[in-house]
Amino acid sequence: MTNTEDRWAGERLMESHFHPRQAALNLRDAWSSWNGYKFANYYYDAEYEYFCIRNSCGTYDICPMQKYEITGPDAEAMLNRMVTRNIANLKENRVTYVCWCTDEGRMIDDGTIFKLGPEKFMLTCGSPCLAWLRKSAFGFGDVTITDMSDETAALSFQGPASCEVLKKLGLEGIETAKPFDIMHFPFQGGSGKELMVSRTGFTGDLGYELWIAPELALDLWDALYDAGDDYGIHPYGEVATNMARLEAGFIMPDMEFSEALKTIHFQHDQTPFELNLGWLVDFKKPHFNGRRALLQDRDKGPAYKLTKLDIEGNKVAEGAYLYSNRRCTQEIGYITSAMWSPVVKANIALAMIKPEYLEGDIWAEIYYQKELRQYSKVAKCTVKNKPFWRPARARATPPPGL
Amino acid sequence: MKQYDAIIIGAGHNGLTNAAYLAKAGLDVIVVEKNDYIGGAAVSRELHEGWIYSNCSYVCSMMRQALHRDLNLTRHGLVLVPYLGTVGFGDGDRPLISYHNADASYLELRRHSPHDADSMFRFQADLARYAQLIRKTLLRTPPDPTSFRPRDIQEMLFLAKQFWMLGEREIYEYMRFFTMSAAEFLDDYFENDLIKAAMASPAVIGTALGVYSPGSAYILLHHVMGDVDGNIGAWGLARGGMGAISTALAGALQEHGGEIRTNAGVERILVKGGKAIGVALEDGEEISARIVVSNLDAKRTFTQIIDKDDLPPGIYDKAKNFKIRGSSGKLNIALSGLPKFTGVPDNRYINRGGQLFAGSLETMERAYDCWKRGRWSDDPFIESVIPSAWDPTVAPPGKHWMAAFVQYCPSKLADGPWTPEKRDQFGQTVIDKIERYSPGFKDLIVHMEVRTPHEIEAEIGLTEGNIFQGELTLDQLLFNRPFPGYAQYRMPIKNMYMCGSSTHPGGGVSSACGANAAREILLDLKLPNTVPEDDCYDE
Numbered sequence: 001m002t003n004t005e006d007r008w009a010g011e012r013l014m015e016s017h018f019h020p021r022q023a024a025l026n027l028r029d030a031w032s033s034w035n036g037y038k039f040a041n042y043y044y045d046a047e048y049e050y051f052c053i054r055n056s057c058g059t060y061d062i063c064p065m066q067k068y069e070i071t072g073p074d075a076e077a078m079l080n081r082m083v084t085r086n087i088a089n090l091k092e093n094r095v096t097y098v099c100w101c102t103d104e105g106r107m108i109d110d111g112t113i114f115k116l117g118p119e120k121f122m123l124t125c126g127s128p129c130l131a132w133l134r135k136s137a138f139g140f141g142d143v144t145i146t147d148m149s150d151e152t153a154a155l156s157f158q159g160p161a162s163c164e165v166l167k168k169l170g171l172e173g174i175e176t177a178k179p180f181d182i183m184h185f186p187f188q189g190g191s192g193k194e195l196m197v198s199r200t201g202f203t204g205d206l207g208y209e210l211w212i213a214p215e216l217a218l219d220l221w222d223a224l225y226d227a228g229d230d231y232g233i234h235p236y237g238e239v240a241t242n243m244a245r246l247e248a249g250f251i252m253p254d255m256e257f258s259e260a261l262k263t264i265h266f267q268h269d270q271t272p273f274e275l276n277l278g279w280l281v282d283f284k285k286p287h288f289n290g291r292r293a294l295l296q297d298r299d300k301g302p303a304y305k306l307t308k309l310d311i312e313g314n315k316v317a318e319g320a321y322l323y324s325n326r327r328c329t330q331e332i333g334y335i336t337s338a339m340w341s342p343v344v345k346a347n348i349a350l351a352m353i354k355p356e357y358l359e360g361d362i363w364a365e366i367y368y369q370k371e372l373r374q375y376s377k378v379a380k381c382t383v384k385n386k387p388f389w390r391p392a393r394a395r396a397t398p399p400p401g402l
Numbered sequence: 403m404k405q406y407d408a409i410i411i412g413a414g415h416n417g418l419t420n421a422a423y424l425a426k427a428g429l430d431v432i433v434v435e436k437n438d439y440i441g442g443a444a445v446s447r448e449l450h451e452g453w454i455y456s457n458c459s460y461v462c463s464m465m466r467q468a469l470h471r472d473l474n475l476t477r478h479g480l481v482l483v484p485y486l487g488t489v490g491f492g493d494g495d496r497p498l499i500s501y502h503n504a505d506a507s508y509l510e511l512r513r514h515s516p517h518d519a520d521s522m523f524r525f526q527a528d529l530a531r532y533a534q535l536i537r538k539t540l541l542r543t544p545p546d547p548t549s550f551r552p553r554d555i556q557e558m559l560f561l562a563k564q565f566w567m568l569g570e571r572e573i574y575e576y577m578r579f580f581t582m583s584a585a586e587f588l589d590d591y592f593e594n595d596l597i598k599a600a601m602a603s604p605a606v607i608g609t610a611l612g613v614y615s616p617g618s619a620y621i622l623l624h625h626v627m628g629d630v631d632g633n634i635g636a637w638g639l640a641r642g643g644m645g646a647i648s649t650a651l652a653g654a655l656q657e658h659g660g661e662i663r664t665n666a667g668v669e670r671i672l673v674k675g676g677k678a679i680g681v682a683l684e685d686g687e688e689i690s691a692r693i694v695v696s697n698l699d700a701k702r703t704f705t706q707i708i709d710k711d712d713l714p715p716g717i718y719d720k721a722k723n724f725k726i727r728g729s730s731g732k733l734n735i736a737l738s739g740l741p742k743f744t745g746v747p748d749n750r751y752i753n754r755g756g757q758l759f760a761g762s763l764e765t766m767e768r769a770y771d772c773w774k775r776g777r778w779s780d781d782p783f784i785e786s787v788i789p790s791a792w793d794p795t796v797a798p799p800g801k802h803w804m805a806a807f808v809q810y811c812p813s814k815l816a817d818g819p820w821t822p823e824k825r826d827q828f829g830q831t832v833i834d835k836i837e838r839y840s841p842g843f844k845d846l847i848v849h850m851e852v853r854t855p856h857e858i859e860a861e862i863g864l865t866e867g868n869i870f871q872g873e874l875t876l877d878q879l880l881f882n883r884p885f886p887g888y889a890q891y892r893m894p895i896k897n898m899y900m901c902g903s904s905t906h907p908g909g910g911v912s913s914a915c916g917a918n919a920a921r922e923i924l925l926d927l928k929l930p931n932t933v934p935e936d937d938c939y940d941e
């Protein structure tokens with residue numbers, strides 16, 4: 001063994017296509033991991049980075065997200081059989097949000113499908129899904145599934161200034177992209193390579209996702225950071241994403257749901273109805289995976305229902321149990337994610353609550369710490385039907401100025 | 403003639419807050435404002451195309467989060483955003499950098515003084531303890547210590563309990579703290595001149611006291627008792643400028659059916675049989691209402707818009723002698739690029755946040771000496787922020803604006819009245835000083851708004867240009883604000899109230915005065931209270 005060999009190589013995480021730039025900006029060395037990639041928790045200050053999403057603009061590395069290309073004459077039928085939503089009407093250069101379930105109707109994962117051509121789709125999701133895709137293709141003759149995860153560089157670019165910056169980057173007409181639209185641009189003139197931009201994201205704000213060949217990743221980064229310099233562009237990581245998505249009311253695996261294929265106990269995973277994703281389930285389309293079980297679940301009503309809560313006071317209700325009475329004797333559910341929302345100035349949470357209790361009082365028993373001492377309080381919760389944060393600019397086309 | 407339930411005189415942020423809570427209770431309210439814009443000292447205006455200045459207040463920390471939340475100010479367009487690092491410039495070469503990260507800040511302090519770096523922990527804990535106590539009083543009506551009404555006794559007990567919880571030793575310390583000078587207070591912790599000067603800076607802002615004047619320690623506390631999302635002492639920016647706060651409050655008011663009239667200066671509060679019955683506008687129009695609320699400072703309210711004969715004996719003199727000495731100037735400077743500061747690394751988190759041109763306690767005291775002699779300081783203390791580096795909406799991309807707050811600048815000059823020439827000379831003194839620390843700064847200037855106490859009074863009616871609507875010294879705080887016996891927002895004329903910063907808890911963009919006054923008014927009208935409790939009690 002020569003001494004230049006890295007003896008820890010087998011233990012090291014992979015580095016994303018944007019890693020050299022991101023590592024230079026990660027002043028706090030705050031790394032975690034996602035799907036085997038080294039992945040930033042935050043770079044400088046998590047809350048500051050969260051505010052870039054709400055106030056200026058920021059980039060979030062989605063290289064570690066899983067991306068599969070599904071092509072062939074049967075691609076659409078196969079996907080439509082796998083996911084609960086009807087994608088038959090999905091137009092070319094459009095994206096749609098989907099989820100897919102086991103035969104028992106339990107949710108495996110959620111993700112997005114990009115229709116890139118009549119017989120060409122891209123599926124993106126948080127966790128590896130190749131095995132399930134292969135299983136789902138069983139019986140479909142002409143489908144090719146290619147894992148593109150490591151061969152695509154992708155950067156989420158979110159925030160009120162994002163459209164302005166993309167315009168400055170030279171993406172002509174980007175302001176005409178509607179939510180879930182896909183546009184293609186030549187990247188840096190005649191290189192022959194293209195930059196794909198979708199108006200998608202996980203922040204509930206104005207934002208885009210940029211898709212490019214790995215060899216152009218750093219060029220894209222540099223050009224984007226150049227264009228964004230006067231607009232406060234900044235990378236953000238896991239912590240800021242988690243804050244933004246909770247304000248938007250989006251669910252997160254391992255927070256709101258347990259991926260069904262990884263769950264040991266049969267009651268510990270969820271159906272789309274429990275997660276408020278009933279609108280993704282289309283019983284009118286031809287057969288799809290989990291259909292029978294989901295029909296039953298719909299008619300019987302879910303055991304729990306994902307609910308948005310506004311909680312009095314400012315003590316974050318992380319991990320709190322919920323009760324129907326102030327004395328906390330009748331348990332009715334539990335908090336899945338909670339935070340103080342700096343932009344809305346509210347104490348917000350997502351919770352799983354037994355539906356029969358949704359009309360009555362809801363109280364959270366919150367534990368918190370002050371200088372090593374434990375305190376608890378019981379706080380009244382109010383059910384919210386709309387996302388906590390949903391600015392008009394997230395939907396407007398063209399987006400308004402800054 | 404239509405009779406409103408309430409007229410609020412002045413669309414300062416406190417007037418708007420007060421009106422919003424009265425409207426929320428179902429009252430028919432109108433706010434009348436002399437200017438053609440709302441907001442008073444919480445205002446943003448585009449004086450140079452593309453640049454939106456926060457003309458007076460420019461940073462936010464005191465705004466009561468509970469009110470922001472309750473009035474849905476975010477839905478009405480208000481978003482508070484952070485700015486990072488601050489740099490303190492001393493008389494020597496090496497500035498003191500305050501990083502956004504605790505470890506980095508500690509290391510920087512240690513480079514200046516290992517002793518002070520260590521002492522800073524105790525200083526922060528002590529200040530936080532004082533702040534926690536005073537914070538609990540912000541959204542409460544001060545009790546009248548001479549009264550035996552159950553509510554006053556209950557409130558006195560609340561205060562006593564909060565004090566008691568500090569522990570015996572701290573009770574003495576706290577009493578001392580209220581009357582101490584900032585310099586004495588800081589001497590107990592720090593040895594380094596620049597660190598002391600930087601820590602003393604909040605103690606001089608807006609006040610006609612010097613760092614060695616008794617009472618200045620409290621001013622320091624007043625500036626660190628606010629918070630951003632629970633981080634006590636932190637300051638942030640209102641996206642789009644401080645006017646966004648007033649606009650959002652106006653939105654909340656209108657949502658509840660309230661009206662606002664601009665270009666409607668009040669000439670006189672109409673009083674009949676010892677009761678306020680409405681107002682007469684400058685153009686002669688009269689508006690009648692069951693109650694009248696003044697957002698103006700106490701001196702202005704009682705010496706300018708009420709007939710002396712309508713007042714019970716003594717009040718006029720109290721108002722005349724109300725301590726409201728102007729001491730601050732402000733420059734809003736449009737810049738063609740980002741200034742560079744000597745000795746500050748090209749670190750984007752710290753080279754564009756806030757700057758303190760503090761010098762030393764000695765420099766600050768000399769600046770105060772000038773004020774005492776009726777001159778503006780020739781080597782002024784300046785606190786500046788570059789909001790455009792953090793908020794992309796207030797200047798064109800790549801361009802910037804700097805808010806520079808200046809101590810000291812008197813409202814009356816020893817050598818005769820303020821003139822535009824003198825104002826510009828004052829402005830020149832300020833940018834000369836900045837240029838010393840940022841060579842080339844002056845070449846970046848594309849437009850500048852220079853405000854002395856004279857302009858501040860003329861434009862928004864803060865008497866003598868005092869930014870707090872009255873000095874924040876113990877004789878004018880809590881149950882003494884504005885006058886002993888009148889600290890519960892009810893004024894000596896029946897059906898008349900005050901809701902501006904002249905009342906408890908004093909100056910700053912907090913909305914607390916307006917909300918507290920609304921609670922008292924609703925109590926008198928026997929209507930359910932619409933004002934929420936503060937959310938700081940279990941801190």
Ligand SMILES: Cc1cc2nc3c(=O)[nH]c(=O)nc-3n(C[C@H](O)[C@H](O)[C@H](O)COP(=O)(O)OP(=O)(O)OC[C@H]3O[C@@H](n4cnc5c(N)ncnc54)[C@H](O)[C@@H]3O)c2cc1C
Nearest residue numbers: 412414415416436442443459460461668863869903910911
């Ligand atoms: C230069 C400057 C910088 C400051 N910086 C900060 C800061 O950074 N952060 C902070 O928290 N605080 C700051 N302050 C203090 C803060 O802005 C004020 O304490 C606060 O805004 C006062 O609000 P208010 O509603 O009580 O009164 P005001 O804002 O004074 O409102 C009074 C209103 O009444 C109107 N008015 C006056 N006379 C009449 C009349 N006759 N008829 C009708 N209307 C009338 C005025 O036009 C005004 O709109 C600053 C103040 C100044 C002046």
